[in-house]
Each structure stands twice: as structure tokens, then as C-alpha cells.
Amino acid sequence: MAGIWKELSFMFSGERDMTLIVILAVTVFWLLGSVSRHYRNRNRLPLPPGHFGFPFIGRTIEYISAVRTGHGIRQWTQKQIDKHGPLFKWRFMGYSVVAMVNPEDNKFILLNEATSNHELFHVGTLFGAESLVVHSGEQHKLSRRYLSRFFDHTAIGRYLDGVNRTAVRHFTNHWQGKEQVVALEMTDLYSFSAICNLLTLDEGPLMNEYLMKCCILEEGIACMPINLPGFHYYKALKAREWIVDMLGRLMEQRRREIAEDHVSEAAKVDVLTSLLTATDEKGNSLSDQFIKDNLLLFSLGGSGTTSRTLAMAIYYIAKNPHVYKHKLILEEKRRGGKDENTLTMEDIYAMKYTSSVLKETLRLQPPNPGDFRRTVTDLEYKGYFIPKGWLLMWSNQDTHFNPKYFKDPLKFDPSRWKKPPSPFTYLPFGGGIRTCLGNEYAKMEILVFIHHLVRRYSWSLVDPNNDELIIRDAFPRTPDKTLIVVKQITNF
DSSP, X not given: OHHHHHHHHHHOOHHHHHHHHHHHHHHHHHHHHHHHHHHHOTTOOOOOOBOOOBTTTBTHHHHHHHHTBTTHHHHHHHHHHHHHOSEEEEEETTEEEEEEOSHHHHHHHHHOTTXXXXXXXXXXXXXXXXXXXXXXXXXXHHXXXXXXXXXXXXXXXXXXXXXXXXXXXXXXXXXXXXXXEEHHHHHHHHHHHHHHGGGXXXXXXXXXXXXXXXXXXXXXXXXXXXXXXXXXHHHHHHHHHHHHHHHHHHHHHHHHHHHTTOOOHHHHTSHHHHHHHOBOTTSOBOOHHHHHHHHHHHHHHHHHHHHHHHHHHHHHHHXXXXXXXXXXXXXXXXXXXXXXXXXXXXXXHHOHHHHHHHHHHHHHSOSSOEEEEEESXXXXXXXXXXXXXXXXXXXXXXHHTOTTTSSSTTSOOGGGGGSOOOTTSOOBTBOGGGSOTTHHHHHHHHHHHHHHHHHHEEEEESSTTOOOOOEESSSEEOTTSOEEEEEEOSOO
8 A cells, every 4th residue: 555655656746736646545445435335235225314414523513512511412312313213324523323212222232242332532542441441342341350340239338338438527527517518519529539448548639639630531531632732632641641650659559568468457448459469360460551541440430420420419309309308308217216427238228219319310410421332343223234333322311301211201200210111211321231330339329428418418509590401511510510508407
């Protein structure tokens, strides 16, 4: 190929001739692609209906704009459905995409072995090459098997006491004596502290700097990948460098403590020690890069998503005071005279209504509205031809807000969770082998927080008539980050 370009360079000269070379190259590649698709599509099935949009960028800008509003992605998708039907094509950041909106489509995408995980290249760069979120196929299965042991029910039971102590300390240090708080700022502090429990990293300057760097990295995921000074992506890459270096220093310190048998009781059961002492199927230690990339994934995925979900739960409870007065309070009072600072897994499992509040919050405001999977072979689905290399997009918004599956879908109604939802209609954490690995840990962390909040405070929105649409950056939030008035409860 290099020789061909060299010969062409001798044949043409000047700016006009270089333009001809570009036009010729684009034409040749387009013809080769068309012939290849024609040959592969022997059954002559049509491509899905739809509109690609502008060359290369396609409809990226309008889609990102839609994602940044509360119900924008759902409204954007509905417009495409009205025009093209429930399965349509479009282009996103240079990729050809087929969007699907029904439960059977979610199942097809999430369980189909002819698809693999697809992360936009800049996301993979920020998370790291050894991150679970980047791996596909057998590599993903192997990595998930190594990591899942740290988030099973047994492991979560070990972490509960540390998370509970974090919650008690958080309310004492950050809520006590205040009449107003910004809920999102509070939940950011709490959820990141709870994640740092997995490293036995206490509150202080280092944890605060770590939180700030994770916030910068989070912003980089949700922006255009422009690696130039002043742009979010550039700052995010620098933040990743700092995080990886900091984690490396923590790992070396812990290794010394293990070698000298000076590991604290809390650190003996945390994720950092577990990863450093774990081995693969051949008995080899896990690589430092694997440990760093996945600790970063746990920190980012387990703090931002959890924090936003908590803040949204606080918002919805304030908007629906009967949920607090007649349900959450009663559930807590059923614990009787138990020490409010002591929690067991039995207590967590008994929080049935609180769990329903969490589920309903996640239905209305899932941290991730959907995702992409890449086809690794040509596919035929519902009478259409989908070429290898295209992306399949699933979205939980299309089923979460469908009255066919959830009656009165815009209403916040925790009581709807007395019955389980239909398969593949409720997907706040994804599905299949890509279900969020830490979702049970996140649920436990949220239930612990709500337990202490309900027993210590009543609260209301500063502006109860503020019905502005919830907005999104990387995750959902209210415009004022859920500013609330709090009143301490003296006699629960």
C-alpha cells in the first residue's frame, strides 16, 4: 500500500493534484466497501431505515445535546421511531449505529455472542487497556471472574461495617448543625469515602485530591476527545496520570506492610490487599497495570454513579413527602430499639421499601441511559442486514418510560415494585455479562446512607416549585444540585 501511494505522488504534483489524489482514494475505498457489503449481503436484505446525518460526525452533536437534558434522549429517540420505526440507523462519531428500543432487542444485543463490547477509543484510553470495561470476549470473561469475587455477597458483608462507619462519620462531620446542604456535594463526599474504604484510604488531603481528579476524569468521558491544553479531554488524561501514579504508591506501601506483617485489620479484607495477593489460573500475581486500571474503574464507577443516584433519591423523596412520612419512617421504626449505628446484612435485606425507592429512582434516572455493542460478524435481524463492525445501541429509556411495561411511567411510585418487571425492561445497570460488577455494593452503600438520613433528618427542597428538567453531564442531576433544607430529628 505504501508503494502505491509513492507512485501516485510522482504522478501528481501541486495542491490541485493532491486534492485529486484524496478524491481518488476516497472513491476507491467507497467502491471497495460497497462491493464488499454487496458480496456479504447475499440475501439482498435491506439495511435498517434511518438517516446517517453529516459525513463522519453524523448526528453526534444533536444526540449529545439530547443526552444532556433530563428526558432528551427519550424524546430524540421517539422522533426517530415516529419517522423510521423502532429499529433505525444513524451515525455517531464516525460509527454506523443501529438503535433498537424493545425488550427483545435489548436481549438480542446484550446476550448475543456475535457482538462485543465497544468503548469509544477515548473512553478506553481514560480507563486503561487492562480495565474490565475495555476487555471483550474471553479476556473479559477471565477478568470478570478474577474481579467478581471481590463483589459477591460474602465480600459485601465484609465491607458493610466499614461503609456504616463511613456514613456515621459523614453525617457527624458534614451535616450536623447545618440548616441547608447541597445534597449532591454531600453524596459526592460520602460515596467517594465509601469507595476509598475499599483501599483503606481515610478522609484527608489525599482523598480530596483523588476525588477532584476523578471528577475531572469523569468530565473527560462525556466530552469530545480533543487532546489540546484547555480542553476537558486533555485535563482528563493528566488526571489519569496522577491517579495511576498515586495508586502505584499505595500499592508499594501496602506490599511493604504485607511483607512486614503490619497490615491493619481493616486493610486485611479490603480490595487493595485482595488484588495484591490474588493469583490467576496459573498461580501468577495479577499485573500492576491490571490492578491500577481496575481500581480506577471501581473508584470512578462506584462514586459518580452512586452519588448521583443518591442525590436523585433525596430529590424524589422530597418531591413526594408521603414516601418519607408514611413508608420510610415506618420501615425504620420496625427495627425497634436496635443501635442505629449498627447494621447487619439482615437489616439491609429487611429494607424492602427503601429498596423500592432506590429501584424507582434508578428507573427514572439511571446513571447510564444505554450503551453500544459492536458486531463482530454480519447479522440478519428482523428482516434487515447489519454489517460487521456496526454498533448496536440499546437504551433503557425506551422501556423504563413505556406505559406498556410501567403504568403511568412519569410518576415516582415505589409501590410498583411489589411485582418484578418483565425481562429486559428494567436495565439501570446494563444486562448479560456486562451487568455492572459493583451494583450490589452500590445498592448496599445507598441503603446505608438512606437509613442514617431518615433516622437523623427530615428535609425539603429549597424551591419546592422548581420543576425544571433534570439535566445530565456525565450523570443526572438537578440544576441546583438538589439544594435542601434539613431539620435534625431529636427523638426518632
